[in-house]
Amino acid sequence: MDHGSMNGMNMAPSSNLNSTMGAMGHKKMMMHMTFYWGKNALILFNGWPGTHTGMYVLSLIFVFLMAFSVEGFSRSRFAKDNGRNVVVSGVMLTLLHTVRMGLAYLIMLAVMSFNAGVFIAAIAGHAIGFFVFGTGVFIKGSQDPGKTSDLPPMSC
Template sequence: MENMNDDHMHGMMNNKSDGGTATAMHPHKMMMHMTFFWGTDAQILFSGWPGTRTGMYVLALIVVFLLAFTAEFLSHSQLVKPGSANHVTASLVQTLLHALRVGLAYLVMLAIMSFNGGVFLAAVAGHFLGFLLFGSQVFKKPPAAVPAKTSDLPPPMSC
């Protein structure tokens, strides 16, 4: 069995899948993390973003938080009123809102796939606060008659 030393690993990192061209021409390439790590040196959603500056990393965390928060807002808000006059328009708006919510949720998932601990915590915090404000009963007036509870979680989309 071959010993996995530093030289072998360096060789693995320098090979591209398009024919083995060395990455010496691209010295800024880095290996993707496959476990959670802590630190500000991460790539989130786009190549080279947020870069190496701490301020940009904080901005990236805020963006991930807002993506998760907005996904929760869209999941639990009723932007299309029941009994709308134009059923076709209401259905199209509902479909567009659903597509937007799913797109935001996928962006949050892709950001989490950076395996950065801060990004993970920002995404969870965004979903937490969004659900607390829009999905839970904390800030809602209780109904006169409490219906039978079928689940603690609301349906995925309640437009």
């Protein structure tokens, strides 16, 4: 077995990787490993938002709304605890938890683009979402003070 290959795969140094990638027609993309400012970012999907300022602003709004929604789902009171329809209530809570976790992971991946604007949009979405849904400022009527959500708290 050749030291430079493994199961027929060429384990070439990175200098050869550039020429190999060029031969296949792919561009080598540099991924940022530190925070940077700028509209030319790659967020969540290949080619999105692109190089247009309007699409970058739209992507910031999208990240903001996802973070805002996570806070809303984290403090939702959708399930009625009346003792009946336990299975339906359980399925609904499972779906809400799935959506909440999916959005949270998408936000995490967007922030991993290391774009400072995306980071600020995510933090602002969580902060304003908490202010609206978590502080009780906008709640009218009586709520059970002991129960803030149907879903358990998010933890890592």
